[in-house]
Amino acid sequence: MPLPLPKAELHLHIEGTLEPELAFALAARNGVTLPYADTEQLREAYLFSDLQSFLDLYYELMAVLHTVDDFTELADAYLARAAAQGVRHAEIFFDPQAHTARGIPIGTVIEGLARALDGAEERHGVSTRLIMCFLRDESAESAMATLEAAKPYLHRITGVGLDSAEVGHPPSKFREVYAAAEALGLRKVAHAGEEGPPDYIREALDVLGVERIDHGLRCVEDPELVERLVRERVPLTLCPLSNVRLRAIDVLEDHPLASMLEAGLMATVNSDDPAYFGGYVGDTFDAVRGALGLDREQMRTLARNSFEASFLDDDEDRRARYLAEVEAYDFDAE
Ligand SMILES: Nc1ncnc2[nH]cnc12
């Protein structure tokens, strides 16, 4: 087997890596009854009409996650899969409010994930960072309380993000929370322009001061915004398979990724919620290459961008090693 193109994954919800098999195993272990007969019936529910229809199932299935070990097992399974697809570095989102709302302490979630991440280098050859996301369809007060509750674990957390149902929940709702996160030394990203309008991307930059935009797909509707994103080299963590499954675009062949690269945008390709959207990040690279006819240099650019956009600023030697691996990658050996 040839080695896959080395890459970083920058947009990955760990709860979105919950495969049906693990969901049923954890349900049995924790005495949770799922409203699906088996994994096959569960998979049949993976037909989404929009972001909300996915989120309903995503939050429902989280009911199987209870213990520190559950979170460790979930993250370790992701890291094994990601490593096999060429991921050398992963910046992993988690949704604490989706667990604390069910009575699971935030410490259980973070300790569980951190145990898997602590072993990731040795077990899988993957370096990691953890990004704590606030649910934008919950209140700003709830987000602030979550940030407060995370204070004993800040040494584990690199940054904050913003996810869940986008439309009607503009970034500006979280102005104070992001200011507080910045004061704590946390890096900042936010989902914007997935289903929401281009102005949400502007707000994420101008009001929240984010360093990357998660998705950012709808920037293409606004040439002035595209020009700014190019000029400021703002990374976009695109998730093409997610966009198809959540009906933001009809078919992968229609995805604007190629034209975004041609426009000079700092695009990266990621999997979002791979257990639900039909592929991990290596599968996603393969899919866009095939559907959009990307050439080898475009693929190399995507890999290079992923490391350049990563939060490896505290470990520039490592970033340089990864970038050297990208430049040395031999497509002829595939
Ligand atoms: N694609 C996505 N958009 C917003 N919130 C999410 N949570 C998990 N996946 C998400």
Ligand SMILES: [Zn+2]
């Ligand atoms: Zn996402």
